[in-house]
Amino acid sequence: MMDDFNSEGSQQSHVLSQPSWNTPPGYTRTDPGPDGEVLWLYPKGLDTTLSNDFTLGAFHCPCGDKTCTHTLVHPRLVLALQTLRMMLGRPLALAAGFHCKPWHRLAGGRPRSYHTRGMAADIRCGSLEEVAELAGAAQQVRQIGGVGRYPARLTVHLDVRPRPRGGAVCWME
Ligand SMILES: [Zn+2]
Numbered sequence: 001m002m003d004d005f006n007s008e009g010s011q012q013s014h015v016l017s018q019p020s021w022n023t024p025p026g027y028t029r030t031d032p033g034p035d036g037e038v039l040w041l042y043p044k045g046l047d048t049t050l051s052n053d054f055t056l057g058a059f060h061c062p063c064g065d066k067t068c069t070h071t072l073v074h075p076r077l078v079l080a081l082q083t084l085r086m087m088l089g090r091p092l093a094l095a096a097g098f099h100c101k102p103w104h105r106l107a108g109g110r111p112r113s114y115h116t117r118g119m120a121a122d123i124r125c126g127s128l129e130e131v132a133e134l135a136g137a138a139q140q141v142r143q144i145g146g147v148g149r150y151p152a153r154l155t156v157h158l159d160v161r162p163r164p165r166g167g168a169v170c171w172m173e
Pocket of ligand 1: 061062063064065068099100101103
């Protein structure tokens with residue numbers, strides 16, 4: 001009886017600590033960039049399941065430009081978001097995922113942004129408390145290397161840059 005309980009318990013924690021995602025047909029692995037990172041490249045029109053709780057549709061660039069045909073997603077970003085979602089136990093609303101470079105410039109983003117490399121997502125929050133809670137939880141996720149709090153916009157920026165030894169790079173604007 002005791003053994004059954006223990007094995008059930010460990011199975012449960014195994015599931016929670018190892019989020020999985022699909023690698024469906026339709027994506028291409030990019031060649032490693034200058035930083036050695038390999039990304040997933042999807043056609044823009046496609047929607048498909050990336051992990052238990054995240055689908056590709058939420059990551060596409062919102063611009064309507066004809067030259068914006070593909071979406072980059074780093075597998076580590078999907079893993080990080082899924083881990084965070086499981087940690088919090090509630091859905092995360094993506095306000096932004098991938099941005100093509102022209103759109104990112106137009107939207108006033110920084111020239112070198114992890115959004116244009118498929119390595120960042122912005123999460124929409126319902127309150128200032130939620131911004132603080134989400135940013136705090138994100139720092140506990142080891143795949144996350146950057147956490148930006150934007151209280152005025154009620155969003156939290158997360159990216160999967162290589163995490164510095166001392167923990168994620170954090171800022172507030
Ligand atoms: Zn675009």
